[in-house]
Amino acid sequence: MSQTATMTGTAPATATTEPSGPRPKPFFTPKRIIIYTTLVFFSLYFLFPLYVMVVTSFKTMPEIRFGNIFALPSQVTFDAWIKAWTSACTGLTCEGLAPGFWNSVKITIPSTIISIFIAAVNGYALVNWRFKGSEVFFAILIFGSFVPYQVFLYPLVIITRELGIFGTLQAVIVVHTIFGMPLLTLIFRNYFASLPVELFKAARVDGAGFWRIFFEIMLPMSLPIFVVALILQVTGIWNDFLFGVVFAGTQNYPMTVQLNNIVNSAQGTPEYNVNMAATVLTGLVPLIIYFVSGKLFVRGVAAGAVKG
Amino acid sequence: MQQSVSIRDLSLNFGNVKVLERLNLDIAQGEFIVLLGPSGCGKSTLLNCIAGLLDVSAGQIFINGKNVTWMEPKDRGIGMVFQSYALYPQMSVEKNLSFGLRVSGMKKDEIDRRVKRASEILQIEPLLQRKPANLSGGQRQRVAIGRALVRDVDVFLFDEPLSNLDAKLRSDLRVEIKRLHQRLKNTMIYVTHDQIEALTLADRIAIMKNGVIQQLADPHTIYNKPTNLYVAGFIGSPAMNFIEGDLRDGAFVAKDGTSIPVGSYAYLNGAGSGPAVLGIRPEHIFVGEAAQGMPYQADVEIEIVEPMGSETLAWTTIAGKPVTFRCSSDIDIHAGDKMRVGFDVARGSLFDAKSENRL
Incomplete structure (x- = not known):
């Protein structure tokens, strides 16, 4: 009692000099200055090209020829965007990027859905329904992700030709599904391995079978990892150039191939504003996916990394 | 007397590691048996074998006189309660309880009747619409017991059901499990490393070490007449x-x-x-x-x-x-x-x- 009394008695006198309460956190410490300088520098470093692209795409060709690439457009015009979408020449036809966009959609949606579904079932089976040789199977699958794509190109061309689908959308979809398998199976396997195995056991005691456990127990718990897989596949397939140009056939070229044809066309003067607009348009889909699901993405990546 | 669970010469190997070796165990109808031992002694493995969640390497398992060695877990007439509760996180308590019954294609009114009875016995009626995330540890474990209860099975398997609870709740639920056993008179096989749980709950305790049952006897005998040095040193604090x-x-x-x-x-x-x-x-x-x-x-x-x-x-x-x-x-x-x-x-x-x- 007497001790508490003395403590309250002396407290006001020492409040200014003696540490008391939360430690003060000054904003301008050397550490903070370094951190923010670095962050700002790298942000600018990555954002500057984007800035130049967007600004240029709103300019007219005469203005671009002045050479002030960092200046804001004196007169904002959407002509370049409209041309890029509807009438820029992509090789033989001059219909803009629109057909390529729809081709990319037709390639990306089925490839993403099919590859994610198969990989999820793979991962689930590898974790919960261990079979003889499942570890070997997994090792081979993972090895597949270390082989360069170019090595597979020629065999795959022959395989798709023999299947009679070379030069069609199906061929690109099949190829994307195959190449998505190693990485997707790995992340799904790791995610399912991080779920408590007792959950699976309980469902088996309850009498649920392979598909029932997958659809009713596992899938509802796997949203974060599905978002990760979705982002990986959508951006990967959307940005793909190689498989599109090899397997799709001219009339099915995805947006990336048509973008290349616009930008790299050797005829006439290069229309920088159209090129920039076309590039931004092509990159828009992955960008939107990132913005919409970035938070879930980070959470899912962390969840998938828990157990090997 | 009819044996509820009989284990004959059961062996289980993981590769070259022998987890269980020629194990024999007879459990009478309505008996509460506790498998007690340190971690890694094979007690949970034995329980998983009885449940059908692990394939045995050799030997047979009988439940109610029926050879269930090759049967699926759902066909064995067992219900199981896990240490981590293993409640399906996306389902409400009611859906958790009825999942097994829905899988078996049971009629809706029969499902409702059984869920109602189980939730009455375990006093979880007010929680039926909640998700497991909104339950306390004790409530979750009650739901997990309920999930075994609705299956109307003869044999209950408990895999360290109280180990994740704090000391106070543990002793409360211990009494409840005992009460439940007295009321239902089912055969119960209970795995634990906690000797107090074993001594208080069991009709008979099987003390295990390295996949071998060291002594199988009632708690009084185990405590007062341990069969070897290991049992003597393990039991008693x-x-x-x-x-x-x-x-x-x-x-x-x-x-x-x-x-x-x-x-x-x-x-x-x-x-x-x-x-x-x-x-x-x-x-x-x-x-x-x-x-x-x-x-x-x-x-x-x-x-x-x-x-x-x-x-x-x-x-x-x-x-x-x-x-x-x-x-x-x-x-x-x-x-x-x-x-x-x-x-x-x-x-x-x-x-x-x-x-x-x-x-």
Whole structure:
């Protein structure tokens, strides 16, 4: 009692000099200055090209020829965007990027859905329904992700030709599904391995079978990892150039191939504003996916990394 | 009498590691049996084999006289409760309870009837619409028990169901499980590493070590007549005191020459001789007046005193070995005190030093 009394008695006198309460956190410490300088520098470093692209795409060709690439457009015009979408020449036809966009959609949606579904079932089976040789199977699958794509190109061309689908959308979809398998199976396997195995056991005691456990127990718990897989596949397939140009056939070229044809066309003067607009348009889909699901993405990546 | 669960020569190997080896166990109808042992002794593995979640390497399992060795878990007539509750996180309590019944294609009104009965028994009716994330640990474990209950099975399997709960809840749920068993009269197989749970719940305890059942007996026998040194040391807290020595001429001679009379000891197969270990539980060593009349008595100095509230634990040295004994907390006892202690080997155990088996 007497001790508490003395403590309250002396407290006001020492409040200014003696540490008391939360430690003060000054904003301008050397550490903070370094951190923010670095962050700002790298942000600018990555954002500057984007800035130049967007600004240029709103300019007219005469203005671009002045050479002030960092200046804001004196007169904002959407002509370049409209041309890029509807009438820029992509090789033989001059219909803009629109057909390529729809081709990319037709390639990306089925490839993403099919590859994610198969990989999820793979991962689930590898974790919960261990079979003889499942570890070997997994090792081979993972090895597949270390082989360069170019090595597979020629065999795959022959395989798709023999299947009679070379030069069609199906061929690109099949190829994307195959190449998505190693990485997707790995992340799904790791995610399912991080779920408590007792959950699976309980469902088996309850009498649920392979598909029932997958659809009713596992899938509802796997949203974060599905978002990760979705982002990986959508951006990967959307940005793909190689498989599109090899397997799709001219009339099915995805947006990336048509973008290349616009930008790299050797005829006439290069229309920088159209090129920039076309590039931004092509990159828009992955960008939107990132913005919409970035938070879930980070959470899912962390969840998938828990157990090997 | 009809056996509820019979295990015949069961072996299980993980690669080259033998987890269970030629294990036999008969469990009577309505019996509460506890599999007790340290982690890695194979007790959970055995439970998983009975449930059908692990394929056995050899041997047979019978449930209610039916050979279930190759059967799916759902066809074995078992319900299982897991340590981590294993509730389906995206389903409400009601859906958790009814999942197995819905899978089996049962009629809606029968499902409702069973869910209602189980939630009444476990007093979880107000929680039926909640998700598992919004339940406390004790409530979750109740739901997990309910999920086994609605299946209307003959055999309940518990895999360390209380290990994730705090001490207070654990003792509450322990009593509830006992009450549940008295009410339902199902066969229950319960895996734990907690000896208090084992002693309080079990009709019979099977103490396991390295995949082998060391002793299968009722709690009283396990505690008072342990079959070997391992069981004697595993059961009881604080642990049994052990003194090494030799049995000769009807007396136990400790390593330091102290002679302890063993005339009152009931041998299993006639008087033993040769190297032996004497085991005596802390509560079977008496102090003061109670020590008078004991076959062995000694004057000792108290070294450490641990007051536990309801009783006091004291450390001393007998026959050259550190020994603990319990005494009433009413006795005024301090380190440095000299007192007379005594015990009767009839209450203790004698083990062969070599085979470690009870003599």
